[in-house]
């Protein structure tokens with residue numbers, strides 16, 4: 001992953017730096033500026049990274065789903081539901097019916113021209129056949145089930161989803177100040193990159209998620225935002241559990257669905273894939289994906305970087321060349337990129353490391369015409385850590401100013417949700433101790449349909 005997990009802990013507040021909000025509602029955000037010029041190329045599954053994703057309705061575009069369900073109108077109606085976190089198998093089945101608490105609300109969210117339409121028994125049976133291993137073709141209760149939810153005082157909301165095989169994955173909704181939310185999403189359960197400061201890294205990799213399981217996180221997050229009146233999810237960062245490059249095929253497929261106007265309707269400019277870069281090729285895998293590329297560098301110095309990311313097999317110069325090549329393969333106006341650094345006290349927060357990082361960043365901007373590079377500084381959140389500590393505010397500010405003075409754009413990410421282990425990767429690793437508290441209701445609770 002990316003910094004992610006790393007950051008995991010931190011619970012990031014992402015997007016503020018890398019994505020510019022359009023101010024439009026998710027439903028009207030244009031998707032395709034990037035998609036049109038960067039059509040996702042789904043790479044072949046390789047033996048090492050394997051985990052070919054199972055594909056169900058959530059991973060199907062309109063045409064493919066129309067073919068399966070027997071009509072474009074049926075597919076549109078199903079996606080009207082999925083895109084707002086409603087399971088059509090439940091809504092049009094017998095579980096939610098007229099008179100139910102949420103029925104009228106849900107109906108009002110479906111486009112007027114299809115509000116009176118329904119998925120009849122035959123269509124529901126075809127939908128169920130797309131998920132033969134899950135009960136009744138359901139995403140909710142089939143692909144995944146919400147098993148735990150917690151909310152911090154700043155409304156950062158963590159969801160733990162139990163998958164069909166009983167494993168659990170976490171995702172975090174981070175409300176921002178400007179009426180939008182960022183979703184920190186996971187690509188794997190555990191991670192094999194073993195970054196020394198990362199809670200997820202200590203789990204090892206249990207398995208990669210399918211594209212349906214990745215998209216189910218957005219599905220549930222949209223539902224929770226609707227029910228708990230949280231701001232719409234407009235941004236997605238792959239900074240939860242797992243390394244996206246180790247599950248590239250499913251991640252790319254998921255991003256493709258997220259950024260399709262008729263599906264999840266997200267802007268490519270508001271999705272960031274963050275990779276720790278197991279190899280220079282990691283960047284190439286996402287070069288054509290409609291998203292912002294982010295690299296979790298943590299240190300520009302090879303020796304220090306190897307201590308923080310012990311699975312690193314390449315020098316920083318070799319990895320940087322892969323990053324440069326990937327950026328050069330993108331259209332100039334889509335060369336915004338990020339370098340992410342989890343700052344730890346006495347480890348990588350000195351002026352020397354700032355100078356090394358500035359020089360490292362300059363080579364990238366000098367090599368890639370039109371590149372807008374932003375360094376994201378993420379003060380380490382030392383919850384439960386004994387090896388690494390949070391840097392002082394003075395050290396973080398001095399680091400940032402050192403970069404600025406050398407012409408390198410830098411942003412310090414605000415840590416969010418401290419009171420609820422909000423950092424990605426923390427919930428799954430602490431859920432046993434949290435479980436007992438899971439009965440506690442989030443603030444402003446509403447019925448979960």
Ligand code: SF4
Nearest residue numbers: 001005006191195201
């Ligand atoms: S161990 Fe994996 S999830 Fe954790 S920071 Fe490293 S790459 Fe990211």
